Amino acid sequence: MSDQIYSPSNAFSEKALVSSMNDYRNLYNNSIKYPEAFWAEVADRITWTKKWDNVRDFDFVKGQIKWYEGGKLNVSYNCLDRHVEDGHGNQTALIWEGNNPEEDETYTFNELLHEVQKFANVLKGLGVEKGDRVCMYMQMIPQLPVAMLACARIGAVHSIVFGAFSAESLRDRINDSSCKILITQDTGVRGTKLNIPMKSNADKAVAETPSIQHVVVVQRTGESVDMTEGRDTWWHESMASADAVCKPVEMDAEDPLFILYTSGSTGQPKGVLHTTGGYLVYTSYTHEKIFDYKEGDIYWCTADIGWITGHSYIVYGPLANRATTVMFEGVPNFPDYGRFWDVVDKHKINQFYTAPTALRALMKEGNDHVTSRDLSSLRLLGSVGEPIKEPEWKWYHEIIGKGTCPIVDTWWQTETGGIMLTPLPGATPLKPGSATFPYFGIEPVLLTEEGQEIDGNNVAGLLAIKTSWPGQMRTIYGDHDRFIQTYFAMYPGYYFTGDGARRDKDGYYWITGRVDDVLNVSGHRIGTAEVEGSIGKAIGVAEAAVVGFQHVIKGQGIYAYVTLMTGVDESDDIKASILASVTKEIGPHSKPDVIQFTPALPKTRSGKIMRRILRKIAENELDSMGDISTLADPSIVQKLIKTRPAI
Numbered sequence: 001m002s003d004q005i006y007s008p009s010n011a012f013s014e015k016a017l018v019s020s021m022n023d024y025r026n027l028y029n030n031s032i033k034y035p036e037a038f039w040a041e042v043a044d045r046i047t048w049t050k051k052w053d054n055v056r057d058f059d060f061v062k063g064q065i066k067w068y069e070g071g072k073l074n075v076s077y078n079c080l081d082r083h084v085e086d087g088h089g090n091q092t093a094l095i096w097e098g099n100n101p102e103e104d105e106t107y108t109f110n111e112l113l114h115e116v117q118k119f120a121n122v123l124k125g126l127g128v129e130k131g132d133r134v135c136m137y138m139q140m141i142p143q144l145p146v147a148m149l150a151c152a153r154i155g156a157v158h159s160i161v162f163g164a165f166s167a168e169s170l171r172d173r174i175n176d177s178s179c180k181i182l183i184t185q186d187t188g189v190r191g192t193k194l195n196i197p198m199k200s201n202a203d204k205a206v207a208e209t210p211s212i213q214h215v216v217v218v219q220r221t222g223e224s225v226d227m228t229e230g231r232d233t234w235w236h237e238s239m240a241s242a243d244a245v246c247k248p249v250e251m252d253a254e255d256p257l258f259i260l261y262t263s264g265s266t267g268q269p270k271g272v273l274h275t276t277g278g279y280l281v282y283t284s285y286t287h288e289k290i291f292d293y294k295e296g297d298i299y300w301c302t303a304d305i306g307w308i309t310g311h312s313y314i315v316y317g318p319l320a321n322r323a324t325t326v327m328f329e330g331v332p333n334f335p336d337y338g339r340f341w342d343v344v345d346k347h348k349i350n351q352f353y354t355a356p357t358a359l360r361a362l363m364k365e366g367n368d369h370v371t372s373r374d375l376s377s378l379r380l381l382g383s384v385g386e387p388i389k390e391p392e393w394k395w396y397h398e399i400i401g402k403g404t405c406p407i408v409d410t411w412w413q414t415e416t417g418g419i420m421l422t423p424l425p426g427a428t429p430l431k432p433g434s435a436t437f438p439y440f441g442i443e444p445v446l447l448t449e450e451g452q453e454i455d456g457n458n459v460a461g462l463l464a465i466k467t468s469w470p471g472q473m474r475t476i477y478g479d480h481d482r483f484i485q486t487y488f489a490m491y492p493g494y495y496f497t498g499d500g501a502r503r504d505k506d507g508y509y510w511i512t513g514r515v516d517d518v519l520n521v522s523g524h525r526i527g528t529a530e531v532e533g534s535i536g537k538a539i540g541v542a543e544a545a546v547v548g549f550q551h552v553i554k555g556q557g558i559y560a561y562v563t564l565m566t567g568v569d570e571s572d573d574i575k576a577s578i579l580a581s582v583t584k585e586i587g588p589h590s591k592p593d594v595i596q597f598t599p600a601l602p603k604t605r606s607g608k609i610m611r612r613i614l615r616k617i618a619e620n621e622l623d624s625m626g627d628i629s630t631l632a633d634p635s636i637v638q639k640l641i642k643t644r645p646a647i
């Protein structure tokens with residue numbers, strides 16, 4: 001932790017939307033004191049066809065959350081039509097940068113609206129109606145946001161499955177929410193991978209998804225893929241004959257907008273459900289103020305749309321604000337480690353938003369890749385997804401931002417819909433590694449294990465939120481009881497985040513990481529139970545326990561302890577089949593970094609695995625093992641230590 005404070009420059013503050021801590025505090029206090037008036041005023045930033053009857057209504061015990069009830073609007077209208085109606089149809093809405101540096105495309109608001117209306121008609125032609133679920137399994141291609149906005153236009157609920165997930169994961173997510181349509185692409189390109197088998201994975205999934213009636217396939221690479229007569233259609237063929245006019249459907253503020261699956265502490269991913277009005281208000285409001293977005297700025301968030309960051313801060317927030325938003329198909333190290341900076345230079349990016357894991361990977365390659373590019377367009381830098389530590393913060397600040405760009409370290413979650421803790425770039429003095437203060441309307445608290453609020457500064461505890469905000473998730477799709485159990489039951493009256501945090505002497509928040517069995521690997525959220533389940537499916541495996549450990553690039557790495565069936569020997573083949581099983585069941589992003597075979601796991605007499613001990617061994621913190629006397633067989637600890645592989 002650094003004591004150094006980085007105040008925004010006068011030059012930045014003078015022009016900023018929120019330009020001093022005084023302004024921040026006044027507005028913040030107002031937002032907490034008069035939440036209804038505050039959020040009513042904020043909601044006027046978007047266009048409603050009918051105003052709401054009631055700003056908010058929430059009950060954290062029952063898990064009932066409603067915002068702008070009675071209000072009517074359409075998200076695609078707000079992201080597209082109204083900008084066209086206001087005379088900005090020729091402004092660039094979306095810049096797509098391909099994996100290949102020679103490939104890019106731009107779409108004006110007129111063009112994007114045209115594509116969205118046509119695809120909305122394609123969906124209607126395939127029988128999609130308001131409330132139906134549409135799954136998307138795609139790489140970062142422009143048809144993805146087109147499809148999202150087309151769903152929003154007709155009231156269909158999209159469920160995007162990140163393109164690295166396996167056929168099995170895709171199948172389970174489709175079945176959980178009974179999606180009617182699947183949209184995918186022939187094959188995908190990403191870095192040096194030029195043939196990611198999207199359609200063939202989709203085919204494997206759809207073989208076991210009774211609800212899917214049609215598959216729409218984007219031709220991205222032209223690779224030949226199997227098309228099933230009557231079920232599969234090509235995107236370009238159906239678009240060619242689609243009607244170019246599709247009126248937006250009037251939606252209730254609380255109608256679902258999308259489902260996005262995320263990992264929790266059990267094996268079953270949760271379908272996080274977000275609704276229409278509050279989500280759009282919250283993402284657009286946070287996007288504008290936190291990124292200090294002003295007309296004409298070119299804004300780039302490097303996330304994948306398959307995660308919440310892409311939903312909220314590539315598509316919905318920016319487009320609602322009539323921002324020019326950039327989406328990138330590739331990876332930071334292809335064709336070389338300067339690719340991000342080439343893109344910044346090429347498109348003259350003003351706001352750049354990325355994850356610490358990418359910064360760490362780039363930082364270790366040295367500064368030549370940076371200094372050889374012109375980054376003078378950059379005005380602001382953002383970070384998301386995991387704690388940003390001091391070394392990469394400083395590198396980001398000095399080498400990328402040339403010491404002049406504020407860094408917004410934004411803490412939030414799939415469940416929160418939008419950013420919750422963050423600096424405001426023209427106001428907040430920064431401390432490297434701290435997400436600083438709550439956004440307007442957000443009331444964070446720190447709780448003891450028993451659920452008591454911890455007052456004052458220089459304290460640490462469990463991070464919870466005291467009152468609702470418009471971007472909050474509304475339920476877990478199909479399992480409201482799990483929603484209550486996961487987020488509200490443990491600490492009644494609060495939304496429990498699953499993170500720990502510290503509030504320092506000056507009131508700054510520092511996220512200390514998850515307090516549950518969820519890992520954060522390269523900014524990807526991974527449930528240890530899911531990984532354990534997929535290891536358990538490898539032939540010869542008896543049992544597995546997975547914990548995280550500090551990893552130089554990934555933030556956290558995955559450490560798996562595996563016991564084999566009697567008679568099965570440890571071998572590289574078994575290791576390979578474990579990795580293959582995880583890839584097949586979840587996807588390559590969940591593969592363990594370390595596998596340690598062990599004759600047994602440390603268990604209490606009642607059979608509970610003591611993960612605390614496994615974490616200590618994985619971290620190589622062998623001197624602070626704590627009390628092991630409650631173990632059924634304490635000698636296992638020494639055996640584990642002795643056979644720990646060098647990392």
Ligand code: PRX
Binds near residue numbers: 388409499513514
């Ligand atoms: O542990 C926190 C970490 O990422 C978790 C949420 O993951 P996900 O739902 O995938 O959303 C990621 C993108 C919003 C949180 O519970 N996290 C997210 N942002 C930060 C962070 N940890 C520290 N600092 C952050 N800025």
